[in-house]
Amino acid sequence: MNTTIFFAGTGNMGGAILRGLLNAGTDAKNIFFFDPSDKAAEAVSALGCVRVKSFAEGIEKANVTFLCVKPQIFKLVAAEWKAAASALKSEKTFISIMAGVARKSLIEVLGEKNQVLRVMPNLPLTVGKGSVGLATDGVSEETLKLAEEIFGNIGVTCRVAESLIDAVTGLSGSAPAYVFEFIEGLTRGGVKAGLTRDVALKLALGTIEGSVELVKQSGKSPSDLCAMVCSPAGTTIAGIDALEEGAFRSTLIKAVVAGTNRSKELGK
CATH class of the missing domain: 1.10.3730.10 (ProC C-terminal domain-like)
Known part of the structure; x- marks a missing residue:
């Protein structure tokens, strides 16, 4: 898989996905990340991943972006993300792990031109034994297959309607x-x-x-x-x-x- 991936946030869950991908053989040079914490960034950089200076730079460099900030932070960064997404010249794929943030809200920020997929992973992805729910509403088959390819090396995936993604969060996410x-x-x-x-x-x-x-x-x-x-x-x-x-x-x-x-x- 030659997909380039950008992580907006490398906390517990974002970091788990990132490390799971590395353990599954993804080239660290194909993984970009943004984390405002220098201490956290040093740990990820030590894995060989590439730190970028901004969200805008990350989404420009990568084909797929993982949105891994806390749901409470989304409202604070929405304006910045919207400006960056509107400046994109080609379609990109965004995968959100933010609990409770609806696809409709994400589309309002990231734009109709991009593919936006909500997922709910869990921590065992770190050791290649995760479980991931994929919310299928409004998402192309190509994007769903891409997500299944990305997550397939580090866990099992299940397709569900977006109305059930909160239930996935309560079960496998927690x-x-x-x-x-x-x-x-x-x-x-x-x-x-x-x-x-x-x-x-x-x-x-x-x-x-x-x-x-x-x-x-x-x-x-x-x-x-x-x-x-x-x-x-x-x-x-x-x-x-x-x-x-x-x-x-x-x-x-x-x-x-x-x-x-x-x-x-x-x-x-």
Whole structure:
């Protein structure tokens, strides 16, 4: 892939995508970035990526621009971005990871002549295991395929309507944190039961990795697999009962919905 890419922002998520692309073999010389923080910029420059002096310079040099600033910052930079986009002489592709910022709002700033795609990635892109939702509304098939090519080396992609991108944010965008909490909970449980922390963490990680692979390969639903583990009056059903007392699944559902609603609020 010879696409040149510009990152407007290299924070947690922007940096994760950038590093994921580098790990997947993208030439660092084909990646440009703008970050007002000299400290943050030094770290990215050390990876071989090219720092530019402005948003305008970045979008001129690259074919594809990732918009990776916080949603709250968008309103502050909209005028600058609009001026830079209006000066472009050829069509460019913009990919926004900003939660809650509608494509309509992006088009008003970046112009009708450019391709504008909303996506919601997640942090595991850094290690090539990310999940990315692509909002298809108003986007050409060519642009969608380009995005799938870019993200395909560092994760899995799903096409959804823009009306569902907030739900993607609440689920896969936020869920790595939920999973980290789950891992920590299992580890602490093992420690409380008498295991060392190192042993408990190793067992927790191995169990989760194996369980995920089993769901992928077995063709069975998570509920069916759970039933297979729960022998009558056994240890597992006792543990499941404890999870039910704590409203485990209900709490996860509420977490996804809360993240979805917050994403919607950010767009107002």
